Amino acid sequence: MTAVLTLNQKRLYEQAKSIQDKDKLIVVVKNDAYNFGMDLAFDAFYAAGVRGFATTNLKEAIELRKKSNQIMILLLDPSTEFDLIRQHNITLTVPNLSFYTQYRNELEGIQIQLVFKNLLNRFGFEKASEMITVLDDNHMTVTGIWTHFAFADELSDLRYDQEKANWVQILDSLSSYVENLTYIHAQNSASYIRDGLLDQHTHLRAGVFAYGTRPYIEGLDTGCAKQTIKVSATVKDIIQISKGQSAGYSAAFVAKKDTTLAICDIGYGNGILRSRAKHEVMINGHFYPIAVMMMSHLLIEVDDGVKTGDKVYLYNDYLRLDDFAAKGVGAFSEQMAGLNHQTFDIQIIPLE
Numbered sequence: 203m204t205a206v207l208t209l210n211q212k213r214l215y216e217q218a219k220s221i222q223d224k225d226k227l228i229v230v231v232k233n234d235a236y237n238f239g240m241d242l243a244f245d246a247f248y249a250a251g252v253r254g255f256a257t258t259n260l261k262e263a264i265e266l267r268k269k270s271n272q273i274m275i276l277l278l279d280p281s282t283e284f285d286l287i288r289q290h291n292i293t294l295t296v297p298n299l300s301f302y303t304q305y306r307n308e309l310e311g312i313q314i315q316l317v318f319k320n321l322l323n324r325f326g327f328e329k330a331s332e333m334i335t336v337l338d339d340n341h342m343t344v345t346g347i348w349t350h351f352a353f354a355d356e357l358s359d360l361r362y363d364q365e366k367a368n369w370v371q372i373l374d375s376l377s378s379y380v381e382n383l384t385y386i387h388a389q390n391s392a393s394y395i396r397d398g399l400l401d402q403h404t405h406l407r408a409g410v411f412a413y414g415t416r417p418y419i420e421g422l423d424t425g426c427a428k429q430t431i432k433v434s435a436t437v438k439d440i441i442q443i444s445k446g447q448s449a450g451y452s453a454a455f456v457a458k459k460d461t462t463l464a465i466c467d468i469g470y471g472n473g474i475l476r477s478r479a480k481h482e483v484m485i486n487g488h489f490y491p492i493a494v495m496m497m498s499h500l501l502i503e504v505d506d507g508v509k510t511g512d513k514v515y516l517y518n519d520y521l522r523l524d525d526f527a528a529k530g531v532g533a534f535s536e537q538m539a540g541l542n543h544q545t546f547d548i549q550i551i552p553l554e
């Protein structure tokens with residue numbers, strides 16, 4: 203028995219549907235759908251009624267187009283691969299006025315969306331007047347405008363109010379154009395949960411929440427987002443070490459008392475973050491601390507209740523990615539991105 207990564211496609215579908223049934227979702231599927239796996243994720247999201255997909259990667263965008271002609275695929279980052287973009291009917295984000303000026307001829311015939319820079323200070327137009335230059339150009343096919351809030355996840359940071367106000371001002375300045383646009387979107391998961399879909403917006407543009415994870419945990423129960431993955435491994439052996447004895451490379455663990463250690467077949471080589479080792483695992487419904495994480499093994503401080511062959515959970519409904527994110531293990535995307543699928547037995551809980 204090796205380490206097991208369980209991908210709950212059914213829950214992914216249910217989570218996406220619970221959002222999509224209320225408000226239209228553009229789901230962010232970058233980095234192989236947050237490392238859930240694009241094929242499984244796409245089928246779940248599509249079955250849930252989602253028809254908007256966003257990624258930063260042109261290769262992923264092209265793969266998505268092969269799956270369906272019925273979806274809008276937004277490339278969030280700029281690209282100059284205009285022929286490929288046109289050929290696969292990808293919607294391209296135009297990042298600023300100088301990009302538009304430089305590539306105006308190449309952009310003809312491509313669906314584009316304009317991004318407002320706002321406080322994130324990544325790509326983006328600086329002012330409404332610059333966006334109007336493009337919106338007024340009859341040779342451009344502008345289907346939408348968007349921005350990204352940099353502070354929505356920080357509940358006590360007032361700059362979220364500021365970036366919302368900046369964006370509302372942009373929408374006001376573009377009011378005569380807004381009604382002709384199919385896509386007006388700004389909100390990530392946190393912003394959507396905090397405020398619902400903002401006025402004039404056609405879609406939210408979510409990642410974490412769509413994948414069954416809470417973007418923050420204050421005031422939210424686990425029922426609003428049912429975790430869509432599990433990670434488990436197996437106790438391969440039980441050993442006893444005496445007080446003062448060490449275990450692991452370079453005596454990574456030194457026993458403060460006589461200790462029972464369970465040796466389990468998972469480690470950072472599977473892509474588990476090292477910071478995850480500061481927190482407990484679950485065996486037979488009880489929590490136990492990790493003594494040492496190695497590349498392919500965990501040493502876990504256990505008691506008599508644990509025996510060889512028992513299942514060890516690192517992530518399940520009680521060991522949640524969002525709780526670990528709040529404890530500083532790493533963002534949801536960091537914990538997910540690391541998981542090395544090739545090192546796991548993959549178990550899928552399918553749509554039906």
Ligand SMILES: Cc1ncc(COP(=O)(O)O)c(C=O)c1O
Nearest residue numbers: 230350390391407408409410411
């Ligand atoms: C441009 C953009 N929009 C939306 C999202 C989704 O954010 P969240 O996962 O917080 O919902 C991301 C995530 O990185 C993003 O970069």
